[in-house]
Amino acid sequence: MIQTLLIANRGEIACRIICTARALGITTVAVHSDSDRDARHVREADRAISLGGAKPADSYLRSAALIEAARASGAEAIHPGYGFVSENAGFARACEQAGLIFIGPPASAIEAMGSKSAAKALMAEAGVPLVPGYHGDEQSLQRFRAEAAHIGYPVLLKAAAGGGGKGMKVVEREADLEQALASAQREAQAAFGDARMLVEKYLLKPRHVEIQVFADQHGHCLYLNERDCSIQRRHQKVVEEAPAPGLSPEQRQAMGQAAVRAAQAIGYVGAGTVEFLLDQRGDFFFMEMNTRLQVEHPVTEAITGLDLVDWQLRIASGAPLPLSQEQVPLNGHAIEVRLYAEDPANEFLPSTGTLELYREAPPGPGRRIDSGVSEGDSISPWYDPMLGKLIAWGEDREQARRRLLAMLDETLVGGVSTNLAFLRRVLAHPAFAACELDTDFIPRHQAELLPATTDLPxxxxxxxxxxxxxxxPTEIRSDDPYSPWSARSGWRAGLPCxxxxxxxxxxxxxxxxxxxxxxxxxxxxxxxxxxxxxxxxxxxxxxxxxxxxxxxxxxxxxxxxxEQHQHPGDLSAPMNGSIVKLLVNPGDQVEAGATLVILEAMKMEHSIRAPQAGTVQAIYCAEGQLVSEGEPLVELGGD
CATH class of the missing domain: 3.30.700.40 (Glycoprotein, Type 4 Pilin)
Structure with a gap:
């Protein structure tokens, strides 16, 4: 068994890995950026090593620095968690060359699935059904226009080298393709260092159902049931549950066997997730394979009673899978929600600042919280805004749903905007309770889930x-509750309160x-x-x-x-971030809704749009500039 483990990640997954490793007697080494020097995963690990920098490119994505940190700490293995270098074939190969165990699949398997285009071809050979689309090497706008016209709108642009909603855009009409493609390419380049794209048919009312697979180094592979991840915003999962409601045993077996074929086709080892789209007729189509542990793995652990990180560590050490397919449990139901620092009322824009208040729901039967923050922590603009995950298990789905609602009611977060109230509304919605799930759930029920902001009564x-x-707090205290000095009503001798x-x-x-x-x-x-x-x-x-x-x-x-005054035409930064692109110049005439500035924060691009038609009076920022929340970017005057 591994003795010392370096964790090449941050946040709740780093804390999660530390917890399992500690139970196995493994020494843990955390790495951190400058902005994460006081982060929770740093405090919980046995040892911490600084990578410097703040942006992921200057810290957690520095493969050479991670290898050097492992050598300096005496670590035998590196666990990449999810995100950052977890699906980087070059990093996996560098670990092997340095004599380190990479807690993940072989570099060849990551390469096979790292390119969505190549993965589609492999899956077709393995007999896994595919969504119609273009996955070729030619990346010109003209080629994408032709392919999108052939497939038929709406289409979905996706980053060929990644997932998690980064570099993903829905295009409803040909006129929007050019700008959407350029934005998706920039996001993909920033997140994965690879701007290549693919385009697929955007299915209407599909469900997102994924299969958890596990393979050992001895040729054995199995699936650990499925998860439904249909509740999404901006193509990123918000609510996940296992098993998928309404899925028959025959569908589960067919999807599970297809997922195993996909894993075996690339010589997979370790934990992986094969993601499918399930249409209204019950047909399923391969979407992608994430060659790593997933954020939503706790719901699978809840219904199987297994520790997937424990499995990862043991399989990386050469142990065989501990169960056969027939022995995989499926008990009860589990639901997970992702708690984000974001503002649902403002297009789910990330929120930065200090966690002035952070109180988690108390422990209890069927309750679990995976978090990576503590009260007083700083939420920076450089990383994904997820604070943690709340997971509830029940004998059936309704018991799990009610337990999770209670946990949300008992959770308090202040200092940054969060999606806490939004999550309550999702779980309490009659359509969710009735298992009416698909990837358009949030847009379809937007009026109830995202009520218009009104003045407080x-x-x-x-x-x-x-x-x-x-x-x-009072400085003057009295033991007499009837004393005027105990009152806080504005009492004054001889005058009205x-x-x-x-x-x-x-x-x-x-x-x-x-x-x-x-x-x-x-x-x-x-x-x-x-x-x-x-x-x-x-x-x-x-x-x-x-x-x-x-x-x-x-x-x-x-x-x-x-005395405070702001020019009514000022357009300010909605959050801390960096200016990616300026699309206007002083003197330009713009229409209402036109994109003026593109801001990057927390690995996503955000468009600053004109609230009304007008003339650009002044620009207060430049491309590449770091800006703070509330900082003026553009001044827009009337016609």
Whole structure:
């Protein structure tokens, strides 16, 4: 068995690997960028080595630095987790040449599946059904136009060398192809160092069902049931569950056997995932194979009772698979949600900042949390915005769903925007409860899942004012609850009680006169109608759980707020990031919705668009420049 393991990743997967390795008595070595020097995985590992830099290209993607860190620490093996170098055939080969064990498949298997185009050809030979598409080497715009016209719109552009939604664009019409292709190529180049693309028919109302496969070094391969990953935003998974609802034993067996054929066709070893699209008729089509462990592997562990990281480490050490296909368990149902630092109301844009509040749901039967952050951590713009995963298991799907809803209700995150309330709405939606799943679930139910932002009602501000006063720390204390010095009502000798608060919440401000019709019991505010609201004070902020959503409140200086002014035509950076491309110049006339600037943050591109038609008055940024959230980028004037 491996004695010392270097983990070439970060976040929750690094913490997950450390947990299993520790149980096996393996010494763990964490690597980190400059911005991750105080990260949770660094604190939990036995040893940590700095890679320098902040961007992935300057840290976690530096293959030579990872090899050197392994040598310096005496590690015998490197676990790449998922993302970064986990599907980099060159890195896997470099590990082998350095005498290190790469916890993953052979470089040849990664190469075979690393190019989606080549993978499709291999799968056709192995008898695995394919979606109609073009996977050739010619990458000209003219060729993509011709192929898309032949396939028929809508089409899906995909990065040939990667996955996870990076370099993936849906194109509804020919007029949008050129800009979508250019953007997808840039994303693919930034994420994978490879701008090659393929194009496929975009199936309507498909389900995304994937098969977990495992192979050892002795020629044995099996599948560990399937997962449904249909609930997605921006082609990235948000909710995953196992087994796939409504899948018959015959379909499970057919997809599982096809996945095993796919793995055997490339001489696979270790954990891998073969992803399929399942249409309404029950037909399935090969999409891609991820030659690594997946983010959603905990739901498979929950229904099988197996530790897949343990399997990875043992198989890499030469052990055979511990089970035969007939012995693979399938018990109950599990659902996982990904908790992201992002703003669902603003096109799911990533959110950066400090985790001023981070409280996970307490442990219990059928509950699991895989996280890579702690309260006080900084969420930077350089990496994927996932904070962690919440997983619930039940005897059946409904029990798992209700347990997960309870876990979400008990989770508190403040300081950055998150998708916590959005996840609650997804799991509570009648269509999700009824297993009406496909990859268009979120767009189809957008009105309920992403309700329009409205001004907070008077009842909210009244409750917030009470909560603010009741949770204020007091320097003058009295054991007498009836003493005026114990009151927080603005009591004054010989004058009426009065106290005005100026509070801010989600870009809204309000002057409020507290009525103090509520009382505080621990972390719960009891309103006069008997309803209970969770409240927490954290430094200068108050967090109020109002009808299932956590609101951050702060007291503002009314005079200073009145003096703040921003030109109404200013377009600012929605988050920290770097300017990828400027598409306009001063003096240009633009239409409403036109893309002005492309910003890259957290490995994704985000378009800054004109809110109305007008003239570009000034540009305050340059290509390659790093910008901070709120920094002006473009000034747009009226016609």
């Amino acid at each position: 008077d009842s909210f501000w009244a409750l917030a004012a009470d909560a603010w006063l009741l949770t204020l 009065t106290q005005a608060l100026y509070l801010q919440c989600r870009n809204q401000q309000r002057r409020v006169m507290p009525g103090l019709h509520s009382r505080l019991e621990g972390n719960w505010l009891i309103a006069d109608d008997g309803q209970r609201y969770r409240v927490l004070r954290q430094d200068r902020h108050l967090y109020l759980d109002w009808h299932g959503e956590l609101y951050q409140l702060a007291e503002v200086d009314a005079l200073a707020a009145a």
